[in-house]
Amino acid sequence: MSDLEALAAEAYVYGFPMVFNLNEVDRFTREGMGSLQASPFNGFSHAIGLAGPKDTFVSVNNDTVYSIAQIDLSGGPLMLRVPDTDGRYYVLQFVDAWTNNFAYVGRRATGTAAGSYLLTGAGWSGEVPAGVTRIAAPTAVATIVGRWACDGPGDLAAVQALQQGTTLEPLDPATSPPAGLPAPQDGVDGSELLFFEKLRTWMRAFPPSAPDRAYQERFAPLGLLDETTPYAAASTETTQALTSGHRLGKERVEYATTHSGSPEQNGWKLTYHAFDYNLDFFETGALNTPPVGDRGQGRRPHRACRLRPRWTVG
Structure with missing residues:
Protein backbone atom coordinates (compact mmCIF):
# COMPACT_ATOMS: atom_id res chain seq x y z
CA MET A 1 0.00 0.00 0.00
CA LEU A 22 -25.33 14.94 4.71
CA ASN A 23 -26.28 12.64 1.84
CA GLU A 24 -29.21 11.54 3.99
CA VAL A 25 -30.03 15.11 5.04
CA ASP A 26 -30.29 15.98 1.35
CA ARG A 27 -32.41 12.90 0.63
CA PHE A 28 -34.74 13.70 3.52
CA THR A 29 -35.48 17.18 2.20
CA ARG A 30 -36.30 15.75 -1.24
CA GLU A 31 -37.81 12.32 -0.60
CA GLY A 32 -38.54 11.99 3.11
CA MET A 33 -37.94 8.69 4.86
CA GLY A 34 -40.41 5.93 5.56
CA SER A 35 -43.62 7.42 6.93
CA LEU A 36 -41.95 10.83 7.33
CA GLN A 37 -42.78 13.04 4.37
CA ALA A 38 -40.15 15.17 2.68
CA SER A 39 -39.76 18.57 4.30
CA PRO A 40 -37.57 21.50 3.23
CA PHE A 41 -34.95 22.95 5.50
CA ASN A 42 -36.26 24.64 8.67
CA GLY A 43 -39.54 22.78 8.83
CA PHE A 44 -40.59 19.68 10.77
CA SER A 45 -41.78 16.45 9.21
CA HIS A 46 -44.03 14.59 11.65
CA ALA A 47 -44.80 10.89 11.57
CA ILE A 48 -48.52 10.45 12.08
CA GLY A 49 -48.55 6.84 13.23
CA LEU A 50 -46.57 4.22 15.09
CA ALA A 51 -43.84 2.38 13.24
CA GLY A 52 -44.58 -0.97 11.62
CA PRO A 53 -42.79 -3.65 9.58
CA LYS A 54 -42.59 -1.43 6.50
CA ASP A 55 -40.65 1.30 8.30
CA THR A 56 -36.94 0.89 7.54
CA PHE A 57 -35.77 3.55 9.97
CA VAL A 58 -32.68 2.11 11.66
CA SER A 59 -33.24 1.18 15.34
CA VAL A 60 -36.88 2.21 15.01
CA ASN A 61 -39.14 1.61 18.01
CA ASN A 62 -42.87 1.30 18.42
CA ASP A 63 -43.50 3.31 21.56
CA THR A 64 -42.47 6.74 20.26
CA VAL A 65 -43.52 8.82 17.28
CA TYR A 66 -40.88 10.73 15.35
CA SER A 67 -40.59 14.39 14.34
CA ILE A 68 -37.54 15.37 12.29
CA ALA A 69 -36.30 18.72 10.99
CA GLN A 70 -33.25 19.52 8.90
CA ILE A 71 -32.16 23.02 9.90
CA ASP A 72 -30.03 25.52 7.99
CA LEU A 73 -28.90 28.58 9.93
CA SER A 74 -27.09 30.21 7.02
CA GLY A 75 -29.88 32.75 6.68
CA GLY A 76 -30.06 33.61 10.37
CA PRO A 77 -31.29 32.26 13.72
CA LEU A 78 -34.42 30.17 14.13
CA MET A 79 -36.90 30.24 16.99
CA LEU A 80 -37.92 26.80 18.25
CA ARG A 81 -41.01 26.57 20.43
CA VAL A 82 -42.12 23.43 22.23
CA PRO A 83 -45.45 22.96 24.03
CA ASP A 84 -46.12 21.82 27.57
CA THR A 85 -46.29 18.03 27.46
CA ASP A 86 -47.72 17.73 30.98
CA GLY A 87 -45.12 15.19 32.07
CA ARG A 88 -45.10 13.13 28.88
CA TYR A 89 -41.67 11.93 27.83
CA TYR A 90 -40.21 13.53 24.71
CA VAL A 91 -36.77 14.43 23.44
CA LEU A 92 -35.43 16.67 20.69
CA GLN A 93 -31.90 15.57 19.84
CA PHE A 94 -29.65 18.05 18.01
CA VAL A 95 -27.01 16.63 15.66
CA ASP A 96 -24.44 18.64 13.73
CA ALA A 97 -23.11 17.92 10.24
CA TRP A 98 -20.32 15.75 11.69
CA THR A 99 -22.91 13.73 13.69
CA ASN A 100 -21.97 15.21 17.08
CA ASN A 101 -24.95 15.26 19.46
CA PHE A 102 -24.58 18.78 20.81
CA ALA A 103 -27.88 19.56 22.58
CA TYR A 104 -31.05 17.99 23.94
CA VAL A 105 -34.45 19.45 24.79
CA GLY A 106 -36.98 17.23 26.53
CA ARG A 107 -38.15 15.75 29.77
CA ARG A 108 -34.74 14.53 31.01
CA ALA A 109 -32.78 17.59 29.91
CA THR A 110 -35.12 20.58 30.26
CA GLY A 111 -38.39 19.29 31.73
CA THR A 112 -41.83 19.20 30.14
CA ALA A 113 -43.00 22.81 30.49
CA ALA A 114 -43.41 24.90 27.36
CA GLY A 115 -40.16 26.48 26.21
CA SER A 116 -38.58 28.70 23.59
CA TYR A 117 -35.09 28.18 22.16
CA LEU A 118 -33.08 30.34 19.80
CA LEU A 119 -31.05 28.26 17.38
CA THR A 120 -28.04 30.16 16.10
CA GLY A 121 -24.83 29.62 14.24
CA ALA A 122 -21.73 29.25 16.39
CA GLY A 123 -20.47 32.78 15.63
CA TRP A 124 -23.77 34.64 16.00
CA SER A 125 -23.55 37.65 18.37
CA GLY A 126 -27.04 39.15 18.42
CA GLU A 127 -29.38 39.64 21.37
CA VAL A 128 -31.31 36.66 22.74
CA PRO A 129 -34.94 37.59 23.53
CA ALA A 130 -36.00 37.53 27.17
CA GLY A 131 -37.17 34.14 28.38
CA VAL A 132 -35.49 32.32 25.49
CA THR A 133 -32.57 29.86 25.75
CA ARG A 134 -29.91 30.02 23.08
CA ILE A 135 -28.59 26.83 21.46
CA ALA A 136 -25.53 27.45 19.26
CA ALA A 137 -25.14 24.87 16.51
CA PRO A 138 -21.51 24.00 15.66
CA THR A 139 -22.38 23.80 11.94
CA ALA A 140 -24.85 25.81 9.88
CA VAL A 141 -26.66 22.64 8.80
CA ALA A 142 -27.87 20.32 11.54
CA THR A 143 -30.70 17.92 12.34
CA ILE A 144 -33.34 17.81 15.06
CA VAL A 145 -34.51 14.27 15.80
CA GLY A 146 -37.65 14.34 17.93
CA ARG A 147 -39.34 11.41 19.69
CA TRP A 148 -42.68 11.54 21.50
CA ALA A 149 -43.78 8.81 23.90
CA CYS A 150 -46.98 7.19 22.67
CA ASP A 151 -49.08 4.66 24.56
CA GLY A 152 -50.57 2.89 21.56
CA PRO A 153 -52.91 3.93 18.72
CA GLY A 154 -55.41 5.48 21.11
CA ASP A 155 -52.77 7.98 22.22
CA LEU A 156 -51.87 9.22 18.73
CA ALA A 157 -54.25 12.19 18.69
CA ALA A 158 -52.63 13.65 21.82
CA VAL A 159 -49.16 13.16 20.35
CA GLN A 160 -50.16 14.76 17.07
CA ALA A 161 -51.42 17.83 18.94
CA LEU A 162 -48.02 18.16 20.63
CA GLN A 163 -46.27 17.77 17.29
CA GLN A 164 -48.32 20.57 15.77
CA GLY A 165 -47.43 22.76 18.74
CA THR A 166 -43.71 22.31 18.03
CA THR A 167 -42.67 25.05 15.61
CA LEU A 168 -39.66 26.53 13.87
CA GLU A 169 -39.64 30.05 12.46
CA PRO A 170 -37.00 32.67 11.62
CA LEU A 171 -36.14 35.09 14.39
CA ASP A 172 -36.28 37.87 11.80
CA PRO A 173 -39.13 37.55 9.25
CA ALA A 174 -36.84 39.21 6.70
CA THR A 175 -34.24 36.46 7.08
CA SER A 176 -32.63 35.29 3.83
CA PRO A 177 -33.65 31.87 2.52
CA PRO A 178 -31.39 29.04 3.70
CA ALA A 179 -28.47 28.32 1.41
CA GLY A 180 -28.80 24.55 1.71
Missing part, protein backbone atom coordinates in the same frame (compact mmCIF):
# COMPACT_ATOMS: atom_id res chain seq x y z
CA SER A 2 1.38 3.41 -0.94
CA ASP A 3 1.48 6.33 1.49
CA LEU A 4 -1.20 8.11 -0.55
CA GLU A 5 -3.49 5.06 -0.45
CA ALA A 6 -3.05 4.78 3.31
CA LEU A 7 -3.84 8.47 3.74
CA ALA A 8 -6.93 8.15 1.53
CA ALA A 9 -8.16 5.22 3.63
CA GLU A 10 -7.69 7.30 6.78
CA ALA A 11 -9.54 10.22 5.19
CA TYR A 12 -12.43 7.92 4.28
CA VAL A 13 -12.76 6.71 7.88
CA TYR A 14 -12.53 10.30 9.14
CA GLY A 15 -14.98 11.75 6.63
CA PHE A 16 -17.54 8.96 6.29
CA PRO A 17 -19.85 10.14 9.12
CA MET A 18 -20.33 13.60 7.63
CA VAL A 19 -20.60 12.51 3.99
CA PHE A 20 -23.10 9.76 4.77
CA ASN A 21 -25.03 12.01 7.13
CA LEU A 181 -26.01 22.07 1.13
CA PRO A 182 -23.28 23.27 -1.23
CA ALA A 183 -23.11 21.01 -4.25
CA PRO A 184 -19.87 19.28 -5.21
CA GLN A 185 -18.28 20.71 -8.33
CA ASP A 186 -19.21 19.26 -11.69
CA GLY A 187 -16.96 17.04 -13.72
CA VAL A 188 -15.95 14.53 -11.02
CA ASP A 189 -16.54 11.02 -12.32
CA GLY A 190 -16.90 7.83 -10.30
CA SER A 191 -18.43 7.25 -6.88
CA GLU A 192 -15.04 7.02 -5.17
CA LEU A 193 -13.79 10.39 -6.41
CA LEU A 194 -17.23 11.91 -5.78
CA PHE A 195 -16.98 10.82 -2.14
CA PHE A 196 -13.75 12.78 -1.73
CA GLU A 197 -15.18 15.76 -3.62
CA LYS A 198 -18.16 15.85 -1.26
CA LEU A 199 -15.81 15.58 1.69
CA ARG A 200 -13.67 18.44 0.36
CA THR A 201 -16.73 20.62 -0.30
CA TRP A 202 -18.45 19.97 3.01
CA MET A 203 -15.27 20.20 5.11
CA ARG A 204 -14.95 23.78 3.85
CA ALA A 205 -18.63 24.60 4.37
CA PHE A 206 -18.93 22.99 7.82
CA PRO A 207 -15.58 23.20 9.59
CA PRO A 208 -15.29 21.17 12.80
CA SER A 209 -13.65 22.19 16.07
CA ALA A 210 -10.18 23.73 16.03
CA PRO A 211 -8.39 20.49 17.02
CA ASP A 212 -10.10 18.65 14.20
CA ARG A 213 -9.25 21.41 11.75
CA ALA A 214 -5.61 20.99 12.72
CA TYR A 215 -5.94 17.25 12.17
CA GLN A 216 -7.36 17.83 8.69
CA GLU A 217 -4.07 19.38 7.58
CA ARG A 218 -2.67 15.89 7.12
CA PHE A 219 -5.08 15.37 4.21
CA ALA A 220 -3.61 18.19 2.09
CA PRO A 221 -1.75 15.75 -0.22
CA LEU A 222 -5.14 14.29 -1.20
CA GLY A 223 -6.47 17.67 -2.35
CA LEU A 224 -9.05 17.81 0.44
CA LEU A 225 -7.94 21.30 1.48
CA ASP A 226 -8.01 22.74 -2.05
CA GLU A 227 -10.38 25.64 -2.74
CA THR A 228 -11.52 24.11 -6.04
CA THR A 229 -11.81 20.48 -6.98
CA PRO A 230 -8.63 18.67 -7.98
CA TYR A 231 -10.61 15.54 -8.85
CA ALA A 232 -12.10 16.54 -12.20
CA ALA A 233 -8.65 16.25 -13.78
CA ALA A 234 -6.89 13.97 -11.29
CA SER A 235 -3.82 12.09 -12.44
CA THR A 236 -3.94 8.35 -12.94
CA GLU A 237 -1.78 7.86 -9.86
CA THR A 238 -4.04 10.01 -7.67
CA THR A 239 -7.20 8.38 -9.01
CA GLN A 240 -5.85 4.92 -8.28
CA ALA A 241 -4.75 5.91 -4.78
CA LEU A 242 -8.11 7.48 -3.93
CA THR A 243 -10.04 4.55 -5.38
CA SER A 244 -7.98 2.03 -3.44
CA GLY A 245 -8.10 4.14 -0.28
CA HIS A 246 -11.88 4.43 -0.58
CA ARG A 247 -12.17 0.62 -0.74
CA LEU A 248 -9.81 0.06 2.18
CA GLY A 249 -11.49 2.72 4.32
CA LYS A 250 -14.93 1.28 3.61
CA GLU A 251 -13.73 -2.17 4.63
CA ARG A 252 -12.40 -0.77 7.90
CA VAL A 253 -15.68 0.94 8.73
CA GLU A 254 -17.73 -2.15 7.89
CA TYR A 255 -15.43 -4.41 9.91
CA ALA A 256 -15.50 -2.15 12.95
CA THR A 257 -19.31 -2.00 12.96
CA THR A 258 -19.46 -5.77 13.49
CA HIS A 259 -16.23 -6.39 15.45
CA SER A 260 -16.24 -3.67 18.09
CA GLY A 261 -15.38 -4.31 21.72
CA SER A 262 -18.96 -3.75 22.85
CA PRO A 263 -20.47 -6.44 25.09
CA GLU A 264 -22.99 -8.83 23.55
CA GLN A 265 -26.16 -10.40 24.88
CA ASN A 266 -28.22 -12.94 22.95
CA GLY A 267 -26.40 -11.95 19.78
CA TRP A 268 -27.09 -8.21 20.17
CA LYS A 269 -24.35 -5.61 20.49
CA LEU A 270 -24.91 -3.46 23.59
CA THR A 271 -23.51 -0.12 22.46
CA TYR A 272 -24.35 1.87 25.58
CA HIS A 273 -21.81 4.58 24.79
CA ALA A 274 -22.05 4.53 21.00
CA PHE A 275 -22.70 8.28 20.83
CA ASP A 276 -20.12 9.42 23.40
CA TYR A 277 -17.60 10.87 20.99
CA ASN A 278 -18.44 14.57 21.19
CA LEU A 279 -15.40 16.28 22.70
CA ASP A 280 -16.07 19.91 21.89
CA PHE A 281 -19.70 21.08 21.82
CA PHE A 282 -21.94 21.02 24.87
CA GLU A 283 -25.10 23.08 24.55
CA THR A 284 -28.39 22.75 26.44
CA GLY A 285 -28.85 19.23 27.83
CA ALA A 286 -25.56 17.83 26.48
CA LEU A 287 -23.37 16.31 29.19
CA ASN A 288 -19.61 16.57 29.10
CA THR A 289 -19.07 12.93 30.05
CA PRO A 290 -15.94 10.86 29.40
CA PRO A 291 -15.88 10.07 25.67
CA VAL A 292 -15.40 6.73 23.94
CA GLY A 293 -11.84 7.71 23.06
CA ASP A 294 -9.73 10.79 22.67
CA ARG A 295 -7.71 12.30 19.87
CA GLY A 296 -4.63 10.43 21.01
CA GLN A 297 -6.29 7.03 21.34
CA GLY A 298 -7.90 6.27 18.02
CA ARG A 299 -10.87 8.56 18.40
CA ARG A 300 -11.44 8.98 14.67
CA PRO A 301 -12.08 5.31 13.93
CA HIS A 302 -14.42 5.25 16.93
CA ARG A 303 -16.40 8.15 15.54
CA ALA A 304 -16.57 6.84 12.00
CA CYS A 305 -17.61 3.40 13.10
CA ARG A 306 -20.20 4.70 15.52
CA LEU A 307 -22.18 6.78 13.10
CA ARG A 308 -25.52 7.50 14.71
CA PRO A 309 -28.12 4.97 13.49
CA ARG A 310 -30.60 7.59 12.30
CA TRP A 311 -30.68 6.71 8.65
CA THR A 312 -31.39 3.65 6.59
CA VAL A 313 -28.23 2.21 5.13
CA GLY A 314 -28.47 1.30 1.48
Whole structure:
Protein backbone atom coordinates (compact mmCIF):
# COMPACT_ATOMS: atom_id res chain seq x y z
CA MET A 1 0.00 0.00 0.00
CA SER A 2 1.38 3.41 -0.94
CA ASP A 3 1.48 6.33 1.49
CA LEU A 4 -1.20 8.11 -0.55
CA GLU A 5 -3.49 5.06 -0.45
CA ALA A 6 -3.05 4.78 3.31
CA LEU A 7 -3.84 8.47 3.74
CA ALA A 8 -6.93 8.15 1.53
CA ALA A 9 -8.16 5.22 3.63
CA GLU A 10 -7.69 7.30 6.78
CA ALA A 11 -9.54 10.22 5.19
CA TYR A 12 -12.43 7.92 4.28
CA VAL A 13 -12.76 6.71 7.88
CA TYR A 14 -12.53 10.30 9.14
CA GLY A 15 -14.98 11.75 6.63
CA PHE A 16 -17.54 8.96 6.29
CA PRO A 17 -19.85 10.14 9.12
CA MET A 18 -20.33 13.60 7.63
CA VAL A 19 -20.60 12.51 3.99
CA PHE A 20 -23.10 9.76 4.77
CA ASN A 21 -25.03 12.01 7.13
CA LEU A 22 -25.33 14.94 4.71
CA ASN A 23 -26.28 12.64 1.84
CA GLU A 24 -29.21 11.54 3.99
CA VAL A 25 -30.03 15.11 5.04
CA ASP A 26 -30.29 15.98 1.35
CA ARG A 27 -32.41 12.90 0.63
CA PHE A 28 -34.74 13.70 3.52
CA THR A 29 -35.48 17.18 2.20
CA ARG A 30 -36.30 15.75 -1.24
CA GLU A 31 -37.81 12.32 -0.60
CA GLY A 32 -38.54 11.99 3.11
CA MET A 33 -37.94 8.69 4.86
CA GLY A 34 -40.41 5.93 5.56
CA SER A 35 -43.62 7.42 6.93
CA LEU A 36 -41.95 10.83 7.33
CA GLN A 37 -42.78 13.04 4.37
CA ALA A 38 -40.15 15.17 2.68
CA SER A 39 -39.76 18.57 4.30
CA PRO A 40 -37.57 21.50 3.23
CA PHE A 41 -34.95 22.95 5.50
CA ASN A 42 -36.26 24.64 8.67
CA GLY A 43 -39.54 22.78 8.83
CA PHE A 44 -40.59 19.68 10.77
CA SER A 45 -41.78 16.45 9.21
CA HIS A 46 -44.03 14.59 11.65
CA ALA A 47 -44.80 10.89 11.57
CA ILE A 48 -48.52 10.45 12.08
CA GLY A 49 -48.55 6.84 13.23
CA LEU A 50 -46.57 4.22 15.09
CA ALA A 51 -43.84 2.38 13.24
CA GLY A 52 -44.58 -0.97 11.62
CA PRO A 53 -42.79 -3.65 9.58
CA LYS A 54 -42.59 -1.43 6.50
CA ASP A 55 -40.65 1.30 8.30
CA THR A 56 -36.94 0.89 7.54
CA PHE A 57 -35.77 3.55 9.97
CA VAL A 58 -32.68 2.11 11.66
CA SER A 59 -33.24 1.18 15.34
CA VAL A 60 -36.88 2.21 15.01
CA ASN A 61 -39.14 1.61 18.01
CA ASN A 62 -42.87 1.30 18.42
CA ASP A 63 -43.50 3.31 21.56
CA THR A 64 -42.47 6.74 20.26
CA VAL A 65 -43.52 8.82 17.28
CA TYR A 66 -40.88 10.73 15.35
CA SER A 67 -40.59 14.39 14.34
CA ILE A 68 -37.54 15.37 12.29
CA ALA A 69 -36.30 18.72 10.99
CA GLN A 70 -33.25 19.52 8.90
CA ILE A 71 -32.16 23.02 9.90
CA ASP A 72 -30.03 25.52 7.99
CA LEU A 73 -28.90 28.58 9.93
CA SER A 74 -27.09 30.21 7.02
CA GLY A 75 -29.88 32.75 6.68
CA GLY A 76 -30.06 33.61 10.37
CA PRO A 77 -31.29 32.26 13.72
CA LEU A 78 -34.42 30.17 14.13
CA MET A 79 -36.90 30.24 16.99
CA LEU A 80 -37.92 26.80 18.25
CA ARG A 81 -41.01 26.57 20.43
CA VAL A 82 -42.12 23.43 22.23
CA PRO A 83 -45.45 22.96 24.03
CA ASP A 84 -46.12 21.82 27.57
CA THR A 85 -46.29 18.03 27.46
CA ASP A 86 -47.72 17.73 30.98
CA GLY A 87 -45.12 15.19 32.07
CA ARG A 88 -45.10 13.13 28.88
CA TYR A 89 -41.67 11.93 27.83
CA TYR A 90 -40.21 13.53 24.71
CA VAL A 91 -36.77 14.43 23.44
CA LEU A 92 -35.43 16.67 20.69
CA GLN A 93 -31.90 15.57 19.84
CA PHE A 94 -29.65 18.05 18.01
CA VAL A 95 -27.01 16.63 15.66
CA ASP A 96 -24.44 18.64 13.73
CA ALA A 97 -23.11 17.92 10.24
CA TRP A 98 -20.32 15.75 11.69
CA THR A 99 -22.91 13.73 13.69
CA ASN A 100 -21.97 15.21 17.08
CA ASN A 101 -24.95 15.26 19.46
CA PHE A 102 -24.58 18.78 20.81
CA ALA A 103 -27.88 19.56 22.58
CA TYR A 104 -31.05 17.99 23.94
CA VAL A 105 -34.45 19.45 24.79
CA GLY A 106 -36.98 17.23 26.53
CA ARG A 107 -38.15 15.75 29.77
CA ARG A 108 -34.74 14.53 31.01
CA ALA A 109 -32.78 17.59 29.91
CA THR A 110 -35.12 20.58 30.26
CA GLY A 111 -38.39 19.29 31.73
CA THR A 112 -41.83 19.20 30.14
CA ALA A 113 -43.00 22.81 30.49
CA ALA A 114 -43.41 24.90 27.36
CA GLY A 115 -40.16 26.48 26.21
CA SER A 116 -38.58 28.70 23.59
CA TYR A 117 -35.09 28.18 22.16
CA LEU A 118 -33.08 30.34 19.80
CA LEU A 119 -31.05 28.26 17.38
CA THR A 120 -28.04 30.16 16.10
CA GLY A 121 -24.83 29.62 14.24
CA ALA A 122 -21.73 29.25 16.39
CA GLY A 123 -20.47 32.78 15.63
CA TRP A 124 -23.77 34.64 16.00
CA SER A 125 -23.55 37.65 18.37
CA GLY A 126 -27.04 39.15 18.42
CA GLU A 127 -29.38 39.64 21.37
CA VAL A 128 -31.31 36.66 22.74
CA PRO A 129 -34.94 37.59 23.53
CA ALA A 130 -36.00 37.53 27.17
CA GLY A 131 -37.17 34.14 28.38
CA VAL A 132 -35.49 32.32 25.49
CA THR A 133 -32.57 29.86 25.75
CA ARG A 134 -29.91 30.02 23.08
CA ILE A 135 -28.59 26.83 21.46
CA ALA A 136 -25.53 27.45 19.26
CA ALA A 137 -25.14 24.87 16.51
CA PRO A 138 -21.51 24.00 15.66
CA THR A 139 -22.38 23.80 11.94
CA ALA A 140 -24.85 25.81 9.88
CA VAL A 141 -26.66 22.64 8.80
CA ALA A 142 -27.87 20.32 11.54
CA THR A 143 -30.70 17.92 12.34
CA ILE A 144 -33.34 17.81 15.06
CA VAL A 145 -34.51 14.27 15.80
CA GLY A 146 -37.65 14.34 17.93
CA ARG A 147 -39.34 11.41 19.69
CA TRP A 148 -42.68 11.54 21.50
CA ALA A 149 -43.78 8.81 23.90
CA CYS A 150 -46.98 7.19 22.67
CA ASP A 151 -49.08 4.66 24.56
CA GLY A 152 -50.57 2.89 21.56
CA PRO A 153 -52.91 3.93 18.72
CA GLY A 154 -55.41 5.48 21.11
CA ASP A 155 -52.77 7.98 22.22
CA LEU A 156 -51.87 9.22 18.73
CA ALA A 157 -54.25 12.19 18.69
CA ALA A 158 -52.63 13.65 21.82
CA VAL A 159 -49.16 13.16 20.35
CA GLN A 160 -50.16 14.76 17.07
CA ALA A 161 -51.42 17.83 18.94
CA LEU A 162 -48.02 18.16 20.63
CA GLN A 163 -46.27 17.77 17.29
CA GLN A 164 -48.32 20.57 15.77
CA GLY A 165 -47.43 22.76 18.74
CA THR A 166 -43.71 22.31 18.03
CA THR A 167 -42.67 25.05 15.61
CA LEU A 168 -39.66 26.53 13.87
CA GLU A 169 -39.64 30.05 12.46
CA PRO A 170 -37.00 32.67 11.62
CA LEU A 171 -36.14 35.09 14.39
CA ASP A 172 -36.28 37.87 11.80
CA PRO A 173 -39.13 37.55 9.25
CA ALA A 174 -36.84 39.21 6.70
CA THR A 175 -34.24 36.46 7.08
CA SER A 176 -32.63 35.29 3.83
CA PRO A 177 -33.65 31.87 2.52
CA PRO A 178 -31.39 29.04 3.70
CA ALA A 179 -28.47 28.32 1.41
CA GLY A 180 -28.80 24.55 1.71
CA LEU A 181 -26.01 22.07 1.13
CA PRO A 182 -23.28 23.27 -1.23
CA ALA A 183 -23.11 21.01 -4.25
CA PRO A 184 -19.87 19.28 -5.21
CA GLN A 185 -18.28 20.71 -8.33
CA ASP A 186 -19.21 19.26 -11.69
CA GLY A 187 -16.96 17.04 -13.72
CA VAL A 188 -15.95 14.53 -11.02
CA ASP A 189 -16.54 11.02 -12.32
CA GLY A 190 -16.90 7.83 -10.30
CA SER A 191 -18.43 7.25 -6.88
CA GLU A 192 -15.04 7.02 -5.17
CA LEU A 193 -13.79 10.39 -6.41
CA LEU A 194 -17.23 11.91 -5.78
CA PHE A 195 -16.98 10.82 -2.14
CA PHE A 196 -13.75 12.78 -1.73
CA GLU A 197 -15.18 15.76 -3.62
CA LYS A 198 -18.16 15.85 -1.26
CA LEU A 199 -15.81 15.58 1.69
CA ARG A 200 -13.67 18.44 0.36
CA THR A 201 -16.73 20.62 -0.30
CA TRP A 202 -18.45 19.97 3.01
CA MET A 203 -15.27 20.20 5.11
CA ARG A 204 -14.95 23.78 3.85
CA ALA A 205 -18.63 24.60 4.37
CA PHE A 206 -18.93 22.99 7.82
CA PRO A 207 -15.58 23.20 9.59
CA PRO A 208 -15.29 21.17 12.80
CA SER A 209 -13.65 22.19 16.07
CA ALA A 210 -10.18 23.73 16.03
CA PRO A 211 -8.39 20.49 17.02
CA ASP A 212 -10.10 18.65 14.20
CA ARG A 213 -9.25 21.41 11.75
CA ALA A 214 -5.61 20.99 12.72
CA TYR A 215 -5.94 17.25 12.17
CA GLN A 216 -7.36 17.83 8.69
CA GLU A 217 -4.07 19.38 7.58
CA ARG A 218 -2.67 15.89 7.12
CA PHE A 219 -5.08 15.37 4.21
CA ALA A 220 -3.61 18.19 2.09
CA PRO A 221 -1.75 15.75 -0.22
CA LEU A 222 -5.14 14.29 -1.20
CA GLY A 223 -6.47 17.67 -2.35
CA LEU A 224 -9.05 17.81 0.44
CA LEU A 225 -7.94 21.30 1.48
CA ASP A 226 -8.01 22.74 -2.05
CA GLU A 227 -10.38 25.64 -2.74
CA THR A 228 -11.52 24.11 -6.04
CA THR A 229 -11.81 20.48 -6.98
CA PRO A 230 -8.63 18.67 -7.98
CA TYR A 231 -10.61 15.54 -8.85
CA ALA A 232 -12.10 16.54 -12.20
CA ALA A 233 -8.65 16.25 -13.78
CA ALA A 234 -6.89 13.97 -11.29
CA SER A 235 -3.82 12.09 -12.44
CA THR A 236 -3.94 8.35 -12.94
CA GLU A 237 -1.78 7.86 -9.86
CA THR A 238 -4.04 10.01 -7.67
CA THR A 239 -7.20 8.38 -9.01
CA GLN A 240 -5.85 4.92 -8.28
CA ALA A 241 -4.75 5.91 -4.78
CA LEU A 242 -8.11 7.48 -3.93
CA THR A 243 -10.04 4.55 -5.38
CA SER A 244 -7.98 2.03 -3.44
CA GLY A 245 -8.10 4.14 -0.28
CA HIS A 246 -11.88 4.43 -0.58
CA ARG A 247 -12.17 0.62 -0.74
CA LEU A 248 -9.81 0.06 2.18
CA GLY A 249 -11.49 2.72 4.32
CA LYS A 250 -14.93 1.28 3.61
CA GLU A 251 -13.73 -2.17 4.63
CA ARG A 252 -12.40 -0.77 7.90
CA VAL A 253 -15.68 0.94 8.73
CA GLU A 254 -17.73 -2.15 7.89
CA TYR A 255 -15.43 -4.41 9.91
CA ALA A 256 -15.50 -2.15 12.95
CA THR A 257 -19.31 -2.00 12.96
CA THR A 258 -19.46 -5.77 13.49
CA HIS A 259 -16.23 -6.39 15.45
CA SER A 260 -16.24 -3.67 18.09
CA GLY A 261 -15.38 -4.31 21.72
CA SER A 262 -18.96 -3.75 22.85
CA PRO A 263 -20.47 -6.44 25.09
CA GLU A 264 -22.99 -8.83 23.55
CA GLN A 265 -26.16 -10.40 24.88
CA ASN A 266 -28.22 -12.94 22.95
CA GLY A 267 -26.40 -11.95 19.78
CA TRP A 268 -27.09 -8.21 20.17
CA LYS A 269 -24.35 -5.61 20.49
CA LEU A 270 -24.91 -3.46 23.59
CA THR A 271 -23.51 -0.12 22.46
CA TYR A 272 -24.35 1.87 25.58
CA HIS A 273 -21.81 4.58 24.79
CA ALA A 274 -22.05 4.53 21.00
CA PHE A 275 -22.70 8.28 20.83
CA ASP A 276 -20.12 9.42 23.40
CA TYR A 277 -17.60 10.87 20.99
CA ASN A 278 -18.44 14.57 21.19
CA LEU A 279 -15.40 16.28 22.70
CA ASP A 280 -16.07 19.91 21.89
CA PHE A 281 -19.70 21.08 21.82
CA PHE A 282 -21.94 21.02 24.87
CA GLU A 283 -25.10 23.08 24.55
CA THR A 284 -28.39 22.75 26.44
CA GLY A 285 -28.85 19.23 27.83
CA ALA A 286 -25.56 17.83 26.48
CA LEU A 287 -23.37 16.31 29.19
CA ASN A 288 -19.61 16.57 29.10
CA THR A 289 -19.07 12.93 30.05
CA PRO A 290 -15.94 10.86 29.40
CA PRO A 291 -15.88 10.07 25.67
CA VAL A 292 -15.40 6.73 23.94
CA GLY A 293 -11.84 7.71 23.06
CA ASP A 294 -9.73 10.79 22.67
CA ARG A 295 -7.71 12.30 19.87
CA GLY A 296 -4.63 10.43 21.01
CA GLN A 297 -6.29 7.03 21.34
CA GLY A 298 -7.90 6.27 18.02
CA ARG A 299 -10.87 8.56 18.40
CA ARG A 300 -11.44 8.98 14.67
CA PRO A 301 -12.08 5.31 13.93
CA HIS A 302 -14.42 5.25 16.93
CA ARG A 303 -16.40 8.15 15.54
CA ALA A 304 -16.57 6.84 12.00
CA CYS A 305 -17.61 3.40 13.10
CA ARG A 306 -20.20 4.70 15.52
CA LEU A 307 -22.18 6.78 13.10
CA ARG A 308 -25.52 7.50 14.71
CA PRO A 309 -28.12 4.97 13.49
CA ARG A 310 -30.60 7.59 12.30
CA TRP A 311 -30.68 6.71 8.65
CA THR A 312 -31.39 3.65 6.59
CA VAL A 313 -28.23 2.21 5.13
CA GLY A 314 -28.47 1.30 1.48
